Every structure is written in C-alpha cells, then in structure tokens.
Amino acid sequence: MSQIEFKAAITVDDSGTVEGIAWPFGTPDRVGDVIEKGAFAKSLPPIPMLAFHDQRDAVGVWDEITEGEDGLHVKGRLLVEGVTRARELQALIRAKAVGGLSIGFTTKKAAPRAGGGRNIAALDLLEISLVAVPAHPGARITSSKELAMTDDTKTLDIEALEAKMTAIEQKADNSALLARLDQLEAKANRPQGTTDTKAEATAERKAFATYLRDGDRMPDEDRKALNLSSDTQGGFLAPPEMSTEIIRDLIEFSPIRQYASVRGTQADSVIYPTRGDITNANWVGEMQPHDESTLTFGQREVEVHELATFVDISNRLLQDAPQAETEVRAALAEDFGKKEAEAFLWGTGVNQPEGIMVNPAIPEVANGHASNLSADAMIKLMYSLPAAYRNRGAWAMNGTTLGVLRTLKDGQGQYIWQPSIQVGQPETILGRPVIEMVDLEDVASNQHPIVYGDFQAYRIVDRLSMSVLVDPYSRARERITRLHATRRVGGAVLQPARFRKLKMATS
Known part of the structure; x- marks a missing residue:
C-alpha cells in the first residue's frame, strides 16, 4: 500500500x-x-x-x-x-x-x-x-x-x-444541519437491496418506491415516470436489479485424486525405476553347485501434460458485476477438475495422462453375462488379487452400477452390498469400501463397469496448479479482458498388478 x-x-x-x-x-x-x-x-x-x-x-x-x-x-x-x-x-x-x-x-x-x-x-x-x-x-x-x-x-x-x-x-441556526443528519441516519437504516447507486437515483426507481409507499395516491409526476416502463396491460413494471447470486449447474467428477498417490515435481517428467522379478534360488545338496540368478530392471516414466484454455469477458460486465471474474475462475477450476479426473481413468497417455481403464496390463475378469452382474464374478475378481493388495483395495463404479449391485445376493441369499452403520465409515461390498466415480461405464455389453484395486498404485504428478493470467491488453480496443488458464499434471499406472477390471460379456 x-x-x-x-x-x-x-x-x-x-x-x-x-x-x-x-x-x-x-x-x-x-x-x-x-x-x-x-x-x-x-x-x-x-x-x-x-x-x-x-x-x-x-x-x-x-x-x-x-x-x-x-x-x-x-x-x-x-x-x-x-x-x-x-x-x-x-x-x-x-x-x-x-x-x-x-x-x-x-x-x-x-x-x-x-x-x-x-x-x-x-x-x-x-x-x-x-x-x-x-x-x-x-x-x-x-x-x-x-x-x-x-x-x-x-x-x-x-x-x-x-x-x-x-x-x-x-x-447560528443548526436546524438545517440536524435535518440533514436525520436524513442520513434514516437512509442508513433502510434495507439494503442493491449496491447500484446509479440505478437507485433513476426516476423510475424513485417513482416505484413512492408507489410502494402510497399506492394509488401517488403523485401524477411519479405515475408518469412509471408509465414510461409499464407493460402492455398498463400495469407497473418493477425496475430491474442485478442479483449477486449466480445460478449454476452441478459439476460432477470422479474423486480419484483423493485415493491415488499424488506427488509434486519441478520437471517435465518423473522416472521411477522398476524391478521385473525375483532371484532364482534352488535347493541343493552338499557339495552340489548352485545356479546363478539374474534380475531385470527397468523404468516407468510419468510425463507431465498441459491443460489450457482462455475466457473473454467484457469490461462492462466486470464493472457491473464484480463477482463475474470470481465465477469464471470457479468455472475454470470445475472444468479442469472434471477433465483431469476423466483423464486419470480414460486418458490415452498422448498429450494427456494415462488412464487406469485403458492400461492394457491390468488383468480382466469375465462377468459371464452381457447385461446382468454376477455376484460370483465379483467375488472371483476380488480374490484374484494377492492378499497384500486385496486388503488395501476398494471398489470403483458409477452410481447406476452401484444401484444394480445393491440388489445382488450371494449363494446364501445375503446381499453383497452392506450399508454403513457407523458415522464416517463408507459403504462396503464384500467388506471393502466403495468409491463412486461418475466417469466409469454403465453395465452394458463389452463394457468395464467396475474396477477393484489399490488406487495408491496410480501415481499423479503435479507440476503446476491451475494458473490464471489476466490479460487486459490484447483486446483492449474491443474493451475485452482475456483470462488465460493453465494446468500441468501427469498420471500413470505404476503397478498394473494391483488392479482388476470386470469385463461384461459380448452380446
């Protein structure tokens, strides 16, 4: 300052x-x-x-x-x-x-x-x-x-x-000053309906206030001011007011970031060394030679990709509705959150993160039917994971699939879905928590509606949080302000063996 x-x-x-x-x-x-x-x-x-x-x-x-x-x-x-x-x-x-x-x-x-x-x-x-x-x-x-x-x-x-x-x-006659102070005090005590002082001073607004106060007894001068803004039936038209509330639609996206492994980086990519197998030890007798073991090492690279767009806003809108820029920033954040969550599941890896559902190394378990979910297939899918991964795993599906699963029973007639009876604890299927991800597929032929696994095996790499650059110069002659938004993030499956996908049959 x-x-x-x-x-x-x-x-x-x-x-x-x-x-x-x-x-x-x-x-x-x-x-x-x-x-x-x-x-x-x-x-x-x-x-x-x-x-x-x-x-x-x-x-x-x-x-x-x-x-x-x-x-x-x-x-x-x-x-x-x-x-x-x-x-x-x-x-x-x-x-x-x-x-x-x-x-x-x-x-x-x-x-x-x-x-x-x-x-x-x-x-x-x-x-x-x-x-x-x-x-x-x-x-x-x-x-x-x-x-x-x-x-x-x-x-x-x-x-x-x-x-x-x-x-x-x-x-000295202080009556004029006291009267002015009384007017200011009365004005300060009025309900605050709008901050538009220019609109408050218009003849239509003053006349409308007189009408609300006096009704049909209002002076002819004020009545003429309202008639200038009357509708076709001759009724009085209320003066317009800019509300500070903005109506917006709900934006849903999958909460995979809450369950995956998230790291920050200052580089364009991160390389993680990998080990392919274990040593080859054998039982040998006394004086019997033992064989050599070989280990293979590799690397898994997680690249950082860029998500970007820009929005043009008129300077007049920014002046008349100061909350407009805040709403634009909120809309950008919602859009970026939805786009990156979708990429974490379905991204191709080309100019975007690699998604879990497109990784070819994640094993599939057949459901056995094109449209009906099988409780037996889900049990088989869960127990196909090694115990160390299975005990840290969670189910992921969209709301439609979850609704279908709530009706499934095992061989003893017990529902495999169990509601949570403790505050703060998630719902469970076969004893493991359920994550609702809106970007997963519905139950249909040749689709993958359910994935189970330890989501810590998916690595998200943040290079730059969403950055908004305000540019009032490029289109200044048109009285337009441009907001450039950028986000740099990468994602990839580090260990496919910690996931399983349920594959519906082809009809």
Missing part, C-alpha cells in the same frame, strides 16, 4: 470561502521533495478539507483545483454555518495561528533528486488540510477579504474577535 504523504497559501472571508496555493512549483519542501507541474492532472474536485490531517475533523470542501504557473491553486468553503469547528478555523486563520495548507497524497511516479528528496511526477490527491506549519514553506494562505494575510497586517483585537465568534455561535 502506498503511504499517505502530507505536503503544502490561503484566504478566508465571512462566508467561509478559502483560497490559497496548496503547493508551489519549482521549489523543494522541507525534506527536499519537488512536485512537478502536471502531477495533479488527474485530481478532480470535490476534495475534503480537513483540519491538521485528522480524518475525523472535516471542516469543509475544496470545490476548485487548478494548476497555475506558480503552483496548485485551490478554492473551497469552510462550513461555518453548520460546523462549529469550521468557525474556529476561520478565526484561527484570521489570527494567523493557522496560515498554511498541506496536501495528503499517495505517490504514483517519482524519481530521486541529487542531494536528497524526490521529483514527484504523478500522485493521487486525497485531501488538503488547514495547518499551522506546512511541509512546504510557500504553501500559505494568501489573503482574506476582511483582513489581508500579509506581514503588514494590522494587529488584531483578539478579545473583540472572540466576542464576535461567541455572538455568531449563539445566533
């Missing part, structure tokens, strides 16, 4: 009008800073008038801000009719107790000066304060219409001034 800096000649009259030079050009202030002409080019009135840079002590407003050859000229109003503190500042200025101006700003562009300080070429002007000692010696109150603010000013009669101030305070 940029730090707010305070820098700063003024006049005051009976009505509270204040004029002065808030910053002289060409000369440094007490710390060596020089603000160049043109630095205030984007500073537009109104600007708050504070006392001594205290944000809780607002005493007026600056209505005119112009850059002259000699410096930044400002003109504003002390609110002497309604703010007691403003009348005090008016008296202090005339008494020369307060005679300077100081600006509060944040620096946008600056360069160091030889000998110290900076040349400030651009800034954001936040406020201009009335102060006793300005940061710039030349930032002074220039004159007063009643009393000239120069060195030859006659000596002030302080006692007479104080008496005059007391009389002013006694005569």
